[in-house]
Structure formats: C-alpha cells, structure tokens
Amino acid sequence: MGITEFITGAVLIIVFCYAITIYNGLIRLKNNVDKAFANIEVLLKQRHTELPQLVEVCKGYMTHEKELLLAITKARSLVQDAREEHNILRLGQAETEMRESLHQLFVSVEAYPELKANENFLALQARISVLEDLIADRRETFNESVRLNNTRIQQFPDLVIARSFNFIALEYLRFRAVGLLPVAIGSIHD
Amino acid sequence: MIDAVLTFTINLDPDKFMALLVVSFLLCLISLPAGFYFIRHGRIMQDTPTSKIRSASQGFVEFKGRARSIDDKPLRAPGTKTDCVWYDYKAEQQQYKGWFSPGNHRGKWITVAEHRSPFSFYIDDGTGVCAIDPDAATVKAKFTNKWKQGNYRYIESRIEEGEMIYCLGQFETHQGPSRQKVIKETARASLNQLKKNRKALLQRFDANSDGEIDLDEWNTARSATRVQAEKEVDDDYVPTQHHVLVEPFSKKNPYIVSCFGEDELTSRYRLYSVGSFATFLTTGVYSFIMVVIRWGI
Structure with missing residues (x-):
C-alpha cells in the first residue's frame, strides 16, 4: 500500500463517519420536531378538557350567544381531529377559528355582568387564557424546529443524505394569535 | 519541507524514533473522534430550538437570556473583587525545578490555588427565570482578567450580572408542597x-x-x-415551581453555559473539528511513513 492509497483511505474514513454524523443529525432534527409537536399536543388536550366546562358555564347566562358557543364546540372538535391526524395545516386553520371564537366569547361576556362575576367562569377563563399563551409559545419552538429541519435538508452536504434517505421538508404551524386576556402566566410544565 | 521531515525521521535514534511513532499514532487515534465530537456538539447547538422558560418542556433545552444573581445578592469574585454571578479563579506560582531550572530562564507555572463558584444563578429570558447549576457545566465566560504579582500569576473569569448568556442543558421543574x-x-x-x-x-x-x-x-x-x-392557607394556594437547568441525563448531550453567542460557539467548534481532522490526516500519514521507514511494509 502506497502513501496515496493510505491518504485516500483516511479521507474515506472521515467522509463515511461524517455521513453518519449528518444522518444522525437529521434524525435528531426530525425527533425535535416530533417532540415539539407532542409538547403542543399536551396543552391542546388540556384545553380540550377545559372547554366543555367553559361552554357549560356560559350556557346558563348567555342565552343569546348560542351560535358563538356552537362555534367554539365545533372548533374544539376540528382541533381535536386535526391533532389526531397530525395534520398541521388543518390544525393551524382550526386553531385560528378556535382563538377567534374564544376572543369573541370573552368580549361578549362584558354584556353579562352576572357571568363576569361567576368565580367558576373566571377561573376557567384564566386557565384557558394561560393555555392559549403557552400554546402560542410552544408553537414558536415547534416552528423553530421545523425551520432548522427544513434549512438543514436544503444545505450541502446534508441534502445528499436527506435526498438519499427521503428526509422531507415539514409544514409550519400557522395560526393567528389573538390576545385573550392579560393574565399573569404561571407555567404548566409537563 | 517534506525532505527535511524525512531526513529528520530517518536520522532519529531508535528510542526517539519509537517514542515519536507512539505519540504520532496516539494523536492520530485521538484526533478522529475528537473531530467528530466537535462536529456533533456544534450541530446540537445549531439544531436545538430556543425555548421560552415559562413554556419549556422538561428535557434537553436551549435558553437565551440574561444572567441574574439569586435573591439579588451577587457574588464577589475573589481576585478582582468584582460583583458577579459566577467566577472561576486560579493562582499559579512560577517554580524552577528540574528541567525548568533557573538556568533555563523558564519556570513551570504550578497551580497553587483555584476556586470555581459552585453557587447557582438565574437565567432570565423575560418570560421566566431558571436556576443554573454550574457544577458540571462547561462555562465559557467573556470577562477574563490575567495579572502578575511577583512570581505569581492570576487568572479570573466571570459572568457578570445582566450579561447575555446562552445555555444548553436538562430542564427540570420542581414543584413546591401541595x-x-x-x-x-x-x-x-x-x-x-x-x-x-x-x-x-x-x-x-x-x-x-x-x-x-x-x-x-x-x-x-x-x-x-x-x-x-x-x-x-389560601384556597387559591398554588404550589411554587422552581425551574433548574442541570447536567443532561444523556452524556452525549452537552451542558453549556456561555457568554458567547450560539453562532460564535458553533464556528469555534467547526474550527476545532477542522483542526482535529487535519491532525488526524497529518499524524496518520506521518505514522504510516515511519512504519514504512522502520519495517519497510
């Protein structure tokens, strides 16, 4: 074996190990996206269980807002379906609907002083507002993970490995973040 | 240049030749995994999304924020007597012994005292605070002072109050009593x-x-x-939560607290990896040449 073969061999070892590092890095990025989505899911599930209680409390007072309450129930099930299907595009649309309906609800409450004074309602409103803000925060982390993944698979030399092993660009979670309540956020750390 | 290296190698006496071969071979062995270690850590830094403290999930996370002392009581760095949230202090004495005798006009610097702050401090990203346990962390501080006094020299690194810091580590939340x-x-x-x-x-x-x-x-x-x-006890009593950043469970993940930004750190790691690969190739080729010279394979 001559010096040229030796150098070629050494360079090949580096290239091979580098390819493994890139592959593992892409797997890590994909897992980061999955983890970030799972972190949003936890909060969506929590809100899913809180919403019927909110609607139930409001029903007793808001006799003229049946359509609004129906819209919240509908948006709730749309979010649930999209979440279970892992359909990011639909989840974004459903989440926008949900936030707009909730925003409308909390604005309408102003016309119902008795409901506004109901402790149960106030507690639910505060909890849901906190959850909404945390969901918005975690969406940022999710989208950051997606951006890192999508950038990586377009960069050389990562794109060679990405194309060979079918790593694909992932969808961003987009929804309009409507401010619900200026509530002091206590953390929910799962 | 190559001729000079070859002539030098050929003319070495057998003991020195073997010693050089062993050193070169060991360097070759170490530099390859070291190169990948730096690449891997650089990539982990780049690939980990920045979380907000108030909504961060438990596990390996990245935070960016300002350093804050706990209870607004900053530490006093032992050397410069400056207020800070963390310090690493080292005093070295120049000693002339054996090979480093006064005749050689060069002393060896021996560490006579060192102290690294074990006290936690906060990172505050505007959404919450998280205590950082600096014990097992690789801390990269920006403020560094070096000074000499007689045959002593002192080195002190500090993280100061309000300084921007970048952290990677295991995020944990401890609940207070119910x-x-x-x-x-x-x-x-x-x-x-x-x-x-x-x-x-x-x-x-x-x-x-x-x-x-x-x-x-x-x-x-x-x-x-x-x-x-x-x-x-109030009806709406909410258990307190304490967030802490500790050493990751997986030893593969780094635990870093740095006053240098993510980009600066990753470029540094990239440079280290290039250096390691260059060392791997150079020492590998040199070891190969030495083997050929010695055993003619």
Whole structure:
C-alpha cells in the first residue's frame, strides 16, 4: 500500500463517519420536531378538557350567544381531529377559528355582568387564557424546529443524505394569535 | 519541507524514533473522534430550538437570556473583587525545578490555588427565570482578567450580572408542597407550639378541668389546629415551581453555559473539528511513513 492509497483511505474514513454524523443529525432534527409537536399536543388536550366546562358555564347566562358557543364546540372538535391526524395545516386553520371564537366569547361576556362575576367562569377563563399563551409559545419552538429541519435538508452536504434517505421538508404551524386576556402566566410544565 | 521531515525521521535514534511513532499514532487515534465530537456538539447547538422558560418542556433545552444573581445578592469574585454571578479563579506560582531550572530562564507555572463558584444563578429570558447549576457545566465566560504579582500569576473569569448568556442543558421543574401538605405542616407546627405551652393547651382544651389532656381532648386539639391551618392557607394556594437547568441525563448531550453567542460557539467548534481532522490526516500519514521507514511494509 502506497502513501496515496493510505491518504485516500483516511479521507474515506472521515467522509463515511461524517455521513453518519449528518444522518444522525437529521434524525435528531426530525425527533425535535416530533417532540415539539407532542409538547403542543399536551396543552391542546388540556384545553380540550377545559372547554366543555367553559361552554357549560356560559350556557346558563348567555342565552343569546348560542351560535358563538356552537362555534367554539365545533372548533374544539376540528382541533381535536386535526391533532389526531397530525395534520398541521388543518390544525393551524382550526386553531385560528378556535382563538377567534374564544376572543369573541370573552368580549361578549362584558354584556353579562352576572357571568363576569361567576368565580367558576373566571377561573376557567384564566386557565384557558394561560393555555392559549403557552400554546402560542410552544408553537414558536415547534416552528423553530421545523425551520432548522427544513434549512438543514436544503444545505450541502446534508441534502445528499436527506435526498438519499427521503428526509422531507415539514409544514409550519400557522395560526393567528389573538390576545385573550392579560393574565399573569404561571407555567404548566409537563 | 517534506525532505527535511524525512531526513529528520530517518536520522532519529531508535528510542526517539519509537517514542515519536507512539505519540504520532496516539494523536492520530485521538484526533478522529475528537473531530467528530466537535462536529456533533456544534450541530446540537445549531439544531436545538430556543425555548421560552415559562413554556419549556422538561428535557434537553436551549435558553437565551440574561444572567441574574439569586435573591439579588451577587457574588464577589475573589481576585478582582468584582460583583458577579459566577467566577472561576486560579493562582499559579512560577517554580524552577528540574528541567525548568533557573538556568533555563523558564519556570513551570504550578497551580497553587483555584476556586470555581459552585453557587447557582438565574437565567432570565423575560418570560421566566431558571436556576443554573454550574457544577458540571462547561462555562465559557467573556470577562477574563490575567495579572502578575511577583512570581505569581492570576487568572479570573466571570459572568457578570445582566450579561447575555446562552445555555444548553436538562430542564427540570420542581414543584413546591401541595396545599394539603402545607395545611398538615402548619397544623403540626401549631400543635408543637401548644405542646410547649402547657398552660395555653390546658386553657383551651382541658374540657373537664382535671389538669390533664386525655385522648378525646387531644383529638379536639388536633381538629382545631387543622381547622385553623385550613383558614390560614389560601384556597387559591398554588404550589411554587422552581425551574433548574442541570447536567443532561444523556452524556452525549452537552451542558453549556456561555457568554458567547450560539453562532460564535458553533464556528469555534467547526474550527476545532477542522483542526482535529487535519491532525488526524497529518499524524496518520506521518505514522504510516515511519512504519514504512522502520519495517519497510
């Protein structure tokens, strides 16, 4: 074996190990996206269980807002379906609907002083507002993970490995973040 | 250049030749994994999304924020007496012994004192605060002072209050006691107080006035302190939460606290990896040449 073969061999070892590092890095990025989505899911599930209680409390007072309450129930099930299907595009649309309906609800409450004074309602409103803000925060982390993944698979030399092993660009979670309540956020750390 | 290296190698005496071969081979062996270590860590830094403290999930995370001392009580760096949240201090003495004798005009710097702050400090990203346990962390501080005094030299690195820091580590949230537990503790403390003050105990709970507290009276005292404790602890009591950043469970993940930004750190790691690969190739080729020279393979 001559010096040229030796150098070629050494360079090949580096290239091979580098390819493994890139592959593992892409797997890590994909897992980061999955983890970030799972972190949003936890909060969506929590809100899913809180919403019927909110609607139930409001029903007793808001006799003229049946359509609004129906819209919240509908948006709730749309979010649930999209979440279970892992359909990011639909989840974004459903989440926008949900936030707009909730925003409308909390604005309408102003016309119902008795409901506004109901402790149960106030507690639910505060909890849901906190959850909404945390969901918005975690969406940022999710989208950051997606951006890192999508950038990586377009960069050389990562794109060679990405194309060979079918790593694909992932969808961003987009929804309009409507401010619900200026509530002091206590953390929910799962 | 190559000719000079070859001539130097050929003319080495056998002992030095073998020693050089072993060193070169070991460097070759170490530099390859070192190169990948730097690449991997650089990539982990780049690939980990920045989380907000208030909504961060438990596990390996990245935070960016300002360094804050706990309870607004900054530490005092031992060398410069500057207020800071973390420091690493080292005093070295120049000693002339053996090979480093005064005749060689060069002393060896021996560490005579060193102290690294073990105290936690906060990172505050505007959404919350998280305590950082600096014990096992690789800390990269920006403020560094070096000075000499006689045959001593001192090196001190610090993270100062309000400085921007970048952290990677394991995020954990510790819950404070539940409402029930607080009530139980408060009731127990009240009972202990009563036990110490026998006069008050008898006055309040000695129903049959026999100067003794029997079992029924003791149970009444327990219930009363419990009711009192329930009144004292708010209905909307929320257990406190303490966020801490500690060493990751997986040793593959780095634990870094740095005053240098993510980009600066990753470029540094990239440079280290290029250096390591260059060392791998150079020492590999050199070891190969030495083997050919010695054994003619």
